[in-house]
Amino acid sequence: MSEDCIFCKIVAGEIPCKKIYEGNDILAFHDIHPVAPVHFMIIPKEHIASLADAHVRHEELLGRILLLAPILAKEQGLDDGFRTIINTGRGGGQEVFHLHVHVIGGNGPRPM
Ligand code: AMP
Ligand code: ZN
Secondary structure: OOOOOHHHHHHOOOOOOOEEEEOOOEEEEEOOOOOOOEEEEEEEOOOOOOHHHOOHHHHHHHHHHHHHHHHHHHHOOOOOOOEEEOOOOHHHOOOOOOOOEEEEEOOOOOOO
16 A cells, blocks of 8 residues: 555545445446546556556456456446546656556547
8 A cells, every 4th residue: 555645545445435346456436527427447456556567467467457347337337338548657647646447438439
């Protein structure tokens, strides 16, 4: 756990979240500022600051996070597909430095 990390505090239950999934080492919850009708994120419980800070030992965990995306997306009603976004580093627009995969949908198709 990283002391001043907001997502670590969510994992620890110190800050509330609208949880949609919890496993031993993965948590998923709704984004507090959704940009679409469905917008949630999937995070490892372990504090990994960004994708650039992930290591080979995280390979299996990262794989399970990605495989969870379509399952949770479907549970949230996204039958027609969804976007996945991982912002990495300041230059990548990352604001919360605890690795997370955004899952976004319900706005219809969009370019890019
Ligand atoms: P980024 O680091 O740019 O990929 O995005 C961070 C995301 O975390 C933003 O979409 C925020 O709305 C979201 N966020 C920040 N604080 C919370 C929180 N307490 N609960 C849920 N989502 C949050
Ligand atoms: Zn953290």
